[in-house]
Amino acid sequence: MSKMVYLDNAATTKTSAEVVEAMLPYFTEYYGNPSSLYGFASHNKDAISKARKTIADTIGAKEKEIYFTAGGSASDNWALKATADLLGEKKGKHIITSKIEHHAIMHTCDYLAKKGYEITYIDVDENGVIKLDELKEAIRPDTILISVMFANNEIGTIQPIKEIGAIAHEHGILFHTDAVQAYSHIPINVDEYNIDMMSASGHKFYGPKGIGFLYIRTGVKIGSFVHGGAQERKRRAGTENVPGIIGIAKAAQIAHEHMSEWNDKEIAMRDHLIDRILDEIPYSRLNGGRDNRLPNNANFSFQFVEGESMLIMLDMKGICASSGSACASGSLDPSHVLLGIGLPHEIAHGSVRLTLSDETTMEDIDYTVDALKEIVAQLRSMSPLYEDFVKKQNNK
Amino acid sequence: MYSEKVMDHFQNPRNVGEIENASGVGTVGNAKCGDIMRMYLDIDDNGIIQDCKFKTFGCGAAVATSSMATELVKGKTIQQALEVTNKAVMEALDGLPPIKIHCSLLAEEAIHAALWDYAEKNGIKIEGLSKPKSDISEDEEEEEY
Ligand SMILES: Cc1ncc(COP(=O)(O)O)c(C=O)c1O
Ligand code: FES
Numbered sequence: 001m002s003k004m005v006y007l008d009n010a011a012t013t014k015t016s017a018e019v020v021e022a023m024l025p026y027f028t029e030y031y032g033n034p035s036s037l038y039g040f041a042s043h044n045k046d047a048i049s050k051a052r053k054t055i056a057d058t059i060g061a062k063e064k065e066i067y068f069t070a071g072g073s074a075s076d077n078w079a080l081k082a083t084a085d086l087l088g089e090k091k092g093k094h095i096i097t098s099k100i101e102h103h104a105i106m107h108t109c110d111y112l113a114k115k116g117y118e119i120t121y122i123d124v125d126e127n128g129v130i131k132l133d134e135l136k137e138a139i140r141p142d143t144i145l146i147s148v149m150f151a152n153n154e155i156g157t158i159q160p161i162k163e164i165g166a167i168a169h170e171h172g173i174l175f176h177t178d179a180v181q182a183y184s185h186i187p188i189n190v191d192e193y194n195i196d197m198m199s200a201s202g203h204k205f206y207g208p209k210g211i212g213f214l215y216i217r218t219g220v221k222i223g224s225f226v227h228g229g230a231q232e233r234k235r236r237a238g239t240e241n242v243p244g245i246i247g248i249a250k251a252a253q254i255a256h257e258h259m260s261e262w263n264d265k266e267i268a269m270r271d272h273l274i275d276r277i278l279d280e281i282p283y284s285r286l287n288g289g290r291d292n293r294l295p296n297n298a299n300f301s302f303q304f305v306e307g308e309s310m311l312i313m314l315d316m317k318g319i320c321a322s323s324g325s326a327c328a329s330g331s332l333d334p335s336h337v338l339l340g341i342g343l344p345h346e347i348a349h350g351s352v353r354l355t356l357s358d359e360t361t362m363e364d365i366d367y368t369v370d371a372l373k374e375i376v377a378q379l380r381s382m383s384p385l386y387e388d389f390v391k392k393q394n395n396k
Numbered sequence: 397m398y399s400e401k402v403m404d405h406f407q408n409p410r411n412v413g414e415i416e417n418a419s420g421v422g423t424v425g426n427a428k429c430g431d432i433m434r435m436y437l438d439i440d441d442n443g444i445i446q447d448c449k450f451k452t453f454g455c456g457a458a459v460a461t462s463s464m465a466t467e468l469v470k471g472k473t474i475q476q477a478l479e480v481t482n483k484a485v486m487e488a489l490d491g492l493p494p495i496k497i498h499c500s501l502l503a504e505e506a507i508h509a510a511l512w513d514y515a516e517k518n519g520i521k522i523e524g525l526s527k528p529k530s531d532i533s534e535d536e537e538e539e540e541y
Binding site for chain 1: 403406407409412413414423427428429430431432433434450451452453454455456458459
């Protein structure tokens, strides 16, 4: 393809060259099994321990509180199911979460619900911020876990994590947060934010895919998720993904070194994008608040047009974006997040998510806005909803 | 995920637009995916479809199937137009992904709705045409694991 503008960094990011370089020796040179006795393999053991320390330092945790997993979904599944196992009989079967979680949380909750757990889904306001008073009211004596995502993957809304954690702890309830979109993008400190468990995933911040971690606070005694060998302090069996672990740690280190620089750059581009779209495309709206959102996320709805058509036309212009309309992703229902913030179906269907990276340029943004202007106008000209709307306007 | 023909009809849709004082207009939707299709027919005194135009709010397949459907009914008699089923539209487009089959049903239903409107306006009955649904959403059961 000639020109490509990649604006789907919330889906996944390019593994950075530095990360790949750090990983490579662990395929062909240091390929030993870290559990082996000989000196050749012990290098790997040290490398893993260093990587764990690097990551622990980024969130104010201890090295032994970081458990490597196969990614965000694996971490989310572990946190929820193992908490249910630990406390289901002892304390109760009630779990509180939000209406706008990622499917890794939602579908795990569905699974637990089938096993007899009761799940309360807390509403969000029009910007996607969880309603704290509803959260407080939902707490019961048998509540064992509150799980609320740090930042939303579709509309980028950052949740009041500190407050949610404080509420959980006031009531002696464990607090888990899915920080897959937030970790290594914005500062997180597990003590300051009252976090007991936290999920993260490497491929969302220029690291490799298929590697993530679950932070588990010391004293939280959830059991093993994958049974087998003694890896990960006997809590997650399986020969370590050494290159992946080296890669995620390298990516985290780079992201934390550059965090404020990248944030400033991305916020400037994101705000330019938002300003231009709202100014230049009529009947468009920004989903999620202007402030209090991830630096690299913008999500728009364009009235009278449908998401998949927009995505195909963007793709034809070399722009990779994603949609709030699930049409393109194998399910027909509109996004539960956009419905959760109160959008009617037909508006939720006409949504596009654009997520930037540190490699995005202002030219990319301007090119994308120009393309979107054309595409939206073209699709509106063939939309029966727009036709009806215009006729109604003319009859006024 | 789409065939070349689908992409062609999506990128260069035939017969987009409205017909003023159309002989028949039909609008149908699928509440599940939210897509909406509107067909305009211009039918002459001999019952030949002289012109057909469409407007669609929907996915790539919805646009392509409406475009293809207009091509298939143009110049046809009403009876021939009734034979333009969703299968015929799909075949003409070299197929659709399974999850997009309902989009072609929307096209078939939109033609029927426009013909129904024509029949009502003229106080006639069209053999083999029953009142079309305005919402075609089916409740497909998804497999659970
Ligand atoms: C909020 C959130 N949670 C979980 C996941 C799943 O992460 P992974 O793809 O690493 O399993 C994602 C990524 O799609 C996400 O955005
Ligand atoms: S997804 Fe419903 S018409 Fe295509």
